[in-house]
Amino acid sequence: MKHYELPVAEPLAGAAPASAPEAARGREHIVFDNLQKRYQGPQGPVAALSDVSFAIARGEIFGIIGRSGAGKSTLLRTINMLERPDSGRVLIDGADVGQLDEDGLVALRRRIGMIFQHFNLLSAKTVAENVALPLRVAGVKPAAARVRVDALLDLVGLRDKADAYPAKLSGGQKQRVGIARALVHEPQILLCDEATSALDPETTQSILALLRDINRKLGLTVVLITHDMAVIREICHQVLVLDGGRKVEQGEVWRVFGDPGAEATRALLRPLQHDLPADLAARLSPEPQGPGASGVLRLRYTGAGRAQGVPLAALAALGPGATLLHGGLDRLGGHAQGSLLVSVPAGILRQEAARAALAADQIEVLGYVAADA
Known part of the structure; x- marks a missing residue:
């Protein structure tokens, strides 16, 4: 076999060299x-x-x-x-x-x-x-x-x-x-x-x-x-x-x-997504059932609106009855995105100011759970 020294590879015609700046x-x-x-x-x-x-x-x-x-x-x-x-x-x-x-x-x-x-x-x-x-x-x-x-x-x-x-x-x-x-x-x-x-x-x-x-x-x-x-x-x-x-x-x-x-x-x-857990899905109803019912919200963060993450103060604005149920955020390309499931007293769903305080990119009401659920 004919041998040759290992050369510096030539680029395609019209291409930039491998050591392009x-x-x-x-x-x-x-x-x-x-x-x-x-x-x-x-x-x-x-x-x-x-x-x-x-x-x-x-x-x-x-x-x-x-x-x-x-x-x-x-x-x-x-x-x-x-x-x-x-x-x-x-x-x-x-x-x-x-x-x-x-x-x-x-x-x-x-x-x-x-x-x-x-x-x-x-x-x-x-x-x-x-x-x-x-x-x-x-x-x-x-x-x-x-x-x-x-x-x-x-x-x-x-x-x-x-x-x-x-x-x-x-x-x-x-x-x-x-x-x-x-x-x-x-x-x-x-x-x-x-x-x-x-x-x-x-x-x-x-x-x-x-x-x-x-x-x-x-x-x-x-x-x-x-x-x-x-x-x-x-x-x-x-x-x-x-x-x-x-x-x-x-x-x-x-x-x-x-x-x-x-x-x-x-x-x-x-x-990869934090879907609604089966045990929670089984307890959901489309309307509040009795006093003390809680609404379940899905809060979605695309990474565009709150690139650095979700301020805890935004979640705290939901009040002392709010509970973080499930979910999580990933950090991709310097942007925090993902979804959170929270339950809040049913009455708060009618408070637009509280919704705005969440600063979520998308908010979806998944349903309601009874107070004793």
Whole structure:
């Protein structure tokens, strides 16, 4: 095999170099322009992507979420042209990647790292050999490749596992190997295809922390697909919601979580929300039942109105009979958002001043509970 020294990777034609200055961060990096993709199913053509248009900024962590069959994987794979859209364009730094010839696609795919749900490691090769494999295929000299591999194993915290085989690794360690391998060509973009779906919650948190650290240190644009809103909440700056191959919602994570506009988004968020507990729901009635009844309010905070949180004085304004029943607030992107359930004496529901003092973004009366309930 012919060997060469590990070079500084060349960008796509018209693209900014990998070491783009800080000023380039935030500019459009990947643009999807009216993508359409259909597959032939048993009952006829199936639309995997329909009229999908949006942009991802350089250096951000961008999440794409949707239920099974929503089109997430198809959309992700158009970035490196593993899936070619039937129509529309994918632009990276202004270059239409669908117009690249074979050599151009090879160069493109070396500039885009990818990690997978099931790791895709070769069981007969050591950790170092798995990470070095793309460099070996590219003809990089072994000495230069070893320097690069050692640096990446340091980055992902696996330098002491260089000579271990995948069978001796935990799931989280295998994924760290996959991440190191995806970074060998110094990519500008890192694609994550359900990268934490096969991991337990604790390991998932450690992998997400690593991806966040890599994004910060290397300035990579990270695009991940998931079916888990908890992953989006933990790591992403922006989120796109797909449903049936269509974009139904997009925005900053705190905005989408705080005030979802699409039913698909609300359904995906439901497992994370503080819904009405079953025991309380069973006691609710639509009208007050007897003297001393209390009304149950849901107070929603989108993060837009009270970005820094909810003053305790606002809740205290409900009076001494008010009780905090359930709920909580999350802090996303510097904005406090969530919901609280409170019970208050039924009479206070007619006091507009008390409602205003709450300063909630949305107030909903869920029902009433009797005094002896």
